[in-house]
Amino acid sequence: MTYWRHHLFEGRRSLGFAHFGVQHDDEDRTFPFEDSEADRVAQELGLEVRNPEDPDGLGTTFLLIEPVVTPEDLKLAVERNWWPALIQYDDLIIDIVDQDKIDHTPAPKTDPDLxxxxxxxxxxxxxxxxxxxxxxxxxxxxxxxxxxxxxxxxxxxxxxxxxxxxxxxxxxxxxxxxxxxxxxxxxxxxxxxxxxxxxxxxxxxxxxxxxxxxxxxxxxxxxxxxxxxxxxxxxxxxxxxxxxxxxxxxxxxxxxx
Known part of the structure; x- marks a missing residue:
């Protein structure tokens, strides 16, 4: 999904909003990839393929392409805004991994300001x-x-x-x-x-x-x-x-x- 400003690209006007997925000819909507096709796309994007039968594999992955925020700033933002959920819910786990595979897991309990x-x-x-x-x-x-x-x-x-x-x-x-x-x-x-x-x-x-x-x-x-x-x-x-x-x-x- 993209959230760009209105712009022109190769003479065509764009609203800047788009979905990445499957489009059917008879419907003006975008649908998510499913099953083996979803696994294929995930692998091509460098994401780990998860087992839907494994409870530990349930969750949501966000892939940020050319982000304007650093992993450190994103970690800080998650800690400052979502620390109550991270403290209260043991099953809420947020991992932030940069392009070098370095983990920046939010840890609000270690922040003296919090x-x-x-x-x-x-x-x-x-x-x-x-x-x-x-x-x-x-x-x-x-x-x-x-x-x-x-x-x-x-x-x-x-x-x-x-x-x-x-x-x-x-x-x-x-x-x-x-x-x-x-x-x-x-x-x-x-x-x-x-x-x-x-x-x-x-x-x-x-x-x-x-x-x-x-x-x-x-x-x-x-x-x-x-x-x-x-x-x-x-x-x-x-x-x-x-x-x-x-x-x-x-x-x-x-x-x-």
Missing amino acids: KPYIRAFEIATQATVATLVAGRERFSHPREMELVHRGKRPTVIGHLGLVADPGGWSFPPEDGTDHKSLVAMIRGPRMVTEYYECGPGRTSQIRGVFLADDSVDDLLKSTEPKQHDRWSETKGMGGVEDEAPEIARRVHAHTKT
């Missing part, structure tokens, strides 16, 4: 049964909301875990860096939607995780733009119920209290 977020995720997941370190960790949740699609019943919209390091990174040196307190906003797919700025962090920094409840997952998803990089508080958007941006507003307000 360590406080991972701990905050544990707190938000364990909720009221979490064992907290006094003066360093905190658990809370926004006030329950009476949602129309839940029959006006009081509904928990999520949990917040916060972490501080009074003797370390919470009090960074005055080196001109614009320090901020950040909370990772996470919902069902366990992807970080946004690192939400909940405070300037001029005197002290915190790191946190807001884990949305499954009952509001679809509503929060509906507020996200195409990039899926924030929960919008804007009302009146097409196809978005009015209470969806209100949930986003409640979440943002709670992280700042």
Whole structure:
């Protein structure tokens, strides 16, 4: 699949969007290669042929041709955006292999910058049964909301875990860096939607995780733009119920209290 800009090639105008696969004469669609033909194409592209009967062979392979991103940057992006899923799901395995067959497997647990977020995720997941370190960790949740699609019943919209390091990174040196307190906003797919700025962090920094409840997952998803990089508080958007941006507003307000 390609996502190029509109362009001209040999006098022909192209939208820049294309699929690589099989096209039938009677249908204006592209179909994936199947069975032995798929194995043949995979081998020609230098990919390992997998056994569909082996559970370890199940998954998806992306081949990036002439990529504009380095394997190291891709590894970092996966770690920073997908660490909740990598932490929670043992069967989610992501391998990044460059053209020299060097493996760049994401390892979020070894990233010191992610360590406080991972701990905050544990707190938000364990909720009221979490064992907290006094003066360093905190658990809370926004006030329950009476949602129309839940029959006006009081509904928990999520949990917040916060972490501080009074003797370390919470009090960074005055080196001109614009320090901020950040909370990772996470919902069902366990992807970080946004690192939400909940405070300037001029005197002290915190790191946190807001884990949305499954009952509001679809509503929060509906507020996200195409990039899926924030929960919008804007009302009146097409196809978005009015209470969806209100949930986003409640979440943002709670992280700042």
